[in-house]
Amino acid sequence: MTDWNHMTLAGFQRALNNEELAPLDWWRACRKRIDALDPTLQAWEYLAPEPAITARNDEPPGPPLFGVPVGIKDIIDTVRLPTSWGTRGYHRVDGTDMDAAIVTLLTRLGALPMGKTVSTEYAYFQPSKTRNPHDPTRTPGGSSSGSAAAVAAGMVPVALGTQTVGSIIRPASYCGVVGFKPTHGTLSVAGLKALAPSLDTLGWFTRHLGDTRTLFTALTGSEPVAARERLDGVRVGLCQVPSTPTPSPEAVTALQDAADRMTALGAQLSPIDMGASFDELVTHQQVILAYEAARALASDRHRFEASMSPALIALLDEGQAIPLTRYWRSRQAADRARLVLSQYLTDRCDVLLAPSAPGVAPQSLETTGDPVYSRVWTLMGAPCVNLPLYWTPQGLPVGVQLIADRYQDPRLLSIASALMA
């Protein structure tokens, strides 16, 4: 019997090539698991009918994601499935005019859309219905709630997410999966609902770091990212972020655990303290988020204001009140900080190691948790990956993130591979 939870994308292609598995096997196993678990977890907004493929048309190796079931976050346009943008139905389009670019790309690579995963409202903070697979009384995090939960629960091996504040890294940490946010602008966001375009970044979740490397290569058409076993010569900045909120003991332990593992693999760790500049950048991120969201969602508010959550209305009001000059100052501050970070990540270290979230997933479905530890890295446009290395004695995951300079995604994933080997 196939162990689907340990199946990798590369292993599946090998099994297809050897005719040990059939193209729809993974899809059907996933759907069976969804049927069993989703009444509790509620990770899915809409499910696709079974695809009509039976065999690959071409010789091996074929398209690299052939037969791979993929969850599509519900802020991503799809022709054949409804799209609600996480609004819980107050805006529902029963099939958009055109697939988002990423859906066309995935389909061309052979992937099989499994359905639309639950998002928070417009990928902002208002939680939807999804529960954490490790404890259904806890949030899976957000905004990519359904994608993180679905991958963690073995419902799909891959799901798309987006991050504007901390919407990939935080749910990945809470659900114990790999979550990857590439350099801002790496994948096209055409056909995605915009929240704050200068921050919005398309990424994904997997259970295996190797699958994230495979996806990076496939989706960007890049050279394969080399796996590595050791970290000799790798310089790691250990982020003592930030004063508030105080990280929980679990988050401190998770960070120390990851630091110890990196040291044991040969890396050189040195602490860095971003101090007050971190807090300032958190503020600038909020200014940019609120300003851009108020303008990007102007037509949505015009139509749907009465149905919008108080949290979203508060964000849009906050953004509407921000003067252009204030917004521009925050953008300039971010431009300057990107330079400083780039210089730091050239001169002094190769990657940063930092908490992904303040602790385990909060025991609540009324919040998706605090994204504070991702705000600055999203603002920097930097690639970030959550690594599910540490689990509490009660069985809850607490991730850490590695962060590299913009355009260093392959190096980031290569370094991460040693830790997850």
Place this chain on the structure above:
Amino acid sequence: MTDWNHMTLAGFQRALNNEELAPLDWWRACRKRIDALDPTLQAWEYLAPEPAITARNDEPPGPPLFGVPVGIKDIIDTVRLPTSWGTRGYHRVDGTDMDAAIVTLLTRLGALPMGKTVSTEYAYFQPSKTRNPHDPTRTPGGSSSGSAAAVAAGMVPVALGTQTVGSIIRPASYCGVVGFKPTHGTLSVAGLKALAPSLDTLGWFTRHLGDTRTLFTALTGSEPVAARERLDGVRVGLCQVPSTPTPSPEAVTALQDAADRMTALGAQLSPIDMGASFDELVTHQQVILAYEAARALASDRHRFEASMSPALIALLDEGQAIPLTRYWRSRQAADRARLVLSQYLTDRCDVLLAPSAPGVAPQSLETTGDPVYSRVWTLMGAPCVNLPLYWTPQGLPVGVQLIADRYQDPRLLSIASALMA
């Protein structure tokens, strides 16, 4: 009888407040002119029915664009009007699900959409049907062909345009109107068809520089931009751009004329020669354009490839073949160049003066002319304004552009106001 071509946005509001004019007067005068001229000029793709307003609901001063007819470039989503994205019909949506954010904003400010203006195919290079109002055998430029022509012909006082390469500045130059491209990211592009998101910028055309100042204030909710009569103390870098193509004698004359005017107004001019770095940035702009377009239009190509122009297919093929690392190198080069430009525009001058186009509008409807003189400034994200200062003896306009550092839009428009006074 009202002289509508000399009417300004501010003058119209005063006339409304004094009850010298009625809210629909401008709209009706514009529609009459469209009916007379558009069979020749073909600036419009779709026309709106007459709006149902008769009087303002509020006391003076009321919304700042009340009753102002506006042309909407046909890559901008509209609920009540079809949208074809400049495709000449192979992709036509008869009213999108939601207005673009800018349409909601304009409507809230009291403006009256007159219709959709003709765009080139996906706002790239394939010309559509519009002709130059000053000579119908010539191109109006593109991609904002209909918007520039409609404003120049007095069909509307304001029309929206977008610029990814040179799609506002060049048609403004060819049609002899003010064209303004704000700092990248100033106005939300939600609901606009993306071509290359890190370059795509929403701007507009007017006949009067003062109207562009009014629009900037209204659309961004900013403080009014002060007009000025003199340029004493203003440092102007006179751009000796670039080696190819050689600017025509008319473009050289237009640039010298503008330089003389600025000197006469008290500005200090000094020549700058960007030399080889300009050519390199032109190449980087093309890499970023092609890479992003190939990915943003992936779903469009999937559906409509057979109907796409050879020029568009060539761009998409070019972009598809560019490796991620090459694209990232061009983005990094652009990041560095933005810094150099910012430093230059802090230490050595306040604005740059440069040609808008290599000469008068080409006598052809098979091309929209060469956008080379805008590529670098669009890549820099800098605000640019075309000033229709010079006209050839045969009556054709040749514009010049002023360029400021990012986030210096108010200063740019203030300096421009002295030249256009």
